Amino acid sequence: MAGVTLRGIRKSFGDIEIIKGVDLDIRDHEFVVFVGPSGCGKSTLLRLIAGLEDISSGDLAIDGQKVNDLPPAERGIAMVFQSYALYPHMTVYENMAFGLKLAKTNKAEVERKVGDAAKVLQLEPLLKRKPKELSGGQRQRVAIGRAIVRNPKVFLFDEPLSNLDAALRVQMRIEIARLHNDLNATMIYVTHDQVEAMTLADKIVVLSAGRIEQVGSPLELYHHPDNLFVAGFIGSPKMNFIETTVTAADGATATVNLPGGGSVTVPVQQGRAKSGDKVTLGIRPEHMSVALGGATGPAFPGQVFVVERLGGETFLYLKTDAGMMTVQTEGDSRVKTNDQVSITFAAETCHLFDAQGQALQRAERHPMADLGREPAMAQA
Known part of the structure; x- marks a missing residue:
């Protein structure tokens, strides 16, 4: 070879x-x-x-x-x-x-x-x-x-x-x-x-x-x-995107607005974001959850309009002030069509992109990033 x-x-x-x-x-x-x-x-x-x-x-x-x-x-x-x-x-x-x-x-x-x-x-x-x-x-x-x-x-x-x-x-x-x-x-x-x-x-x-x-x-x-x-091509279902604005930045983090009036603070590479910047927040469906009542931590409201139950997992499609969102949740989720929910997520799972579409995240590699199949020669 x-x-x-x-x-x-x-x-x-x-x-x-x-x-x-x-x-x-x-x-x-x-x-x-x-x-x-x-x-x-x-x-x-x-x-x-x-x-x-x-x-x-x-x-x-x-x-x-x-x-x-x-x-x-x-x-x-x-x-x-x-x-x-x-x-x-x-x-x-x-x-x-x-x-x-x-x-x-x-x-x-x-x-x-x-x-x-x-x-x-x-x-x-x-x-x-x-x-x-x-x-x-x-x-x-x-x-x-x-x-x-x-x-x-x-x-x-x-x-x-x-x-x-x-x-x-x-x-x-x-x-x-x-x-x-x-x-x-x-x-x-x-x-x-x-x-x-x-x-x-x-x-x-x-x-x-x-x-x-x-x-x-x-x-x-x-x-x-x-x-x-x-970000939009790799991953299934595809990543959710929210167009938003940086409201505060301290060099290593950026705080951005969420639909419905909330906010979230996301780590970024040093000095890559400043207050007033137009950015895109990305959150994968599998990193989001829904709550029928109030939620702690970063969250924004949405309404369920389609529920796909696949047995082992359920996909929820929601209307929000930022557009359509997809949430991947457990197979026996009790959420149903027309429910008003809070969409929750962890700040550390978020991605942030500048106005040109380039990632603003820190350069540190995710600990799982190299756990794919190794080349056959390396296995020998």
């Missing part, structure tokens, strides 16, 4: 620049996920690494070798597509063996590699079937198996689970995570689903409009988003 290095990568289609100067280091054995909304450039960036699109400017290296001008077959990569891209007239075995046969690999080696991959992916009973006889999850495993047999330096996944139903997506996420550990592989994975990003990645790259917004471990991005975009 190998690392991947991008320096000043740009890609334009005519006069439209899609990738706008990306610098990124992907370590050997790392599982990196590109995440962002539709049209942010994540699939284009993956295709540039694969060699399916030409780089307009910048340098791309795989395993220390510059590969800008190398065709895909010579880059040491294997790509798994959203559409599976299986040959319908071939069996599972023939689909997995096709690339090896093109490379004139001897028959015994082909059988060994396909057999090993089929065992890893639990495809051995399916080798004689054709794609039309397989479920969506089985087809995706065949597509992954076709990549494995090539023994690539880097695996590239382009939204491989988006065609599957919800239950299969969960199952395949688990299988891909297991595969990463079993193969000790370098993997780059594109998705628009931040839940996939959080559960799979060693490192997440958040993209917006062709630029990198932030790079970090899943929990680092969750606890320490650099800006409003990352």
Whole structure:
């Protein structure tokens, strides 16, 4: 396996620049996920690494070798597509063996590699079937198996689970995570689903409009988003935002107004906020609670207009003077539609962003920020 290095990568289609100067280091054995909304450039960036699109400017290296001008077959990569891209007239075995046969690999080696991959992916009973006889999850495993047999330096996944139903997506996420550990592989994975990003990645790259917004471990991005975009994209349900004003600042803290006349004092980086600044307060749904009576500590009023009961948890959607808010609470919550409630939270769970959308929080790292899955090499 190998690392991947991008320096000043740009890609334009005519006069439209899609990738706008990306610098990124992907370590050997790392599982990196590109995440962002539709049209942010994540699939284009993956295709540039694969060699399916030409780089307009910048340098791309795989395993220390510059590969800008190398065709895909010579880059040491294997790509798994959203559409599976299986040959319908071939069996599972023939689909997995096709690339090896093109490379004139001897028959015994082909059988060994396909057999090993089929065992890893639990495809051995399916080798004689054709794609039309397989479920969506089985087809995706065949597509992954076709990549494995090539023994690539880097695996590239382009939204491989988006065609599957919800239950299969969960199952395949688990299988891909297991595969990463079993193969000790370098993997780059594109998705628009931040839940996939959080559960799979060693490192997440958040993209917006062709630029990198932030790079970090899943929990680092969750606890320490650099800006409003990352704060709103990472986490499900998304973070609640309240546009407000700083009423007092002493250098290390800022006090801001709350809807309904209250206030809360939030820690900030030294000197980053001053009285009168327009700011945005961010609070995650899971860090909020509701009380039917009065509340102690920071709170503001709201009215429940939708209740979603999911068994283990309940989502409350509330109308407030600052707009709609979402609160995640316990599954057996007794709160019901139209209840007037106090929305409570702890000041230390809040995020604060300046008028440009940049985080004002202290630089100290959250103690849980690095407890995501470590790269496979580090586990060895």
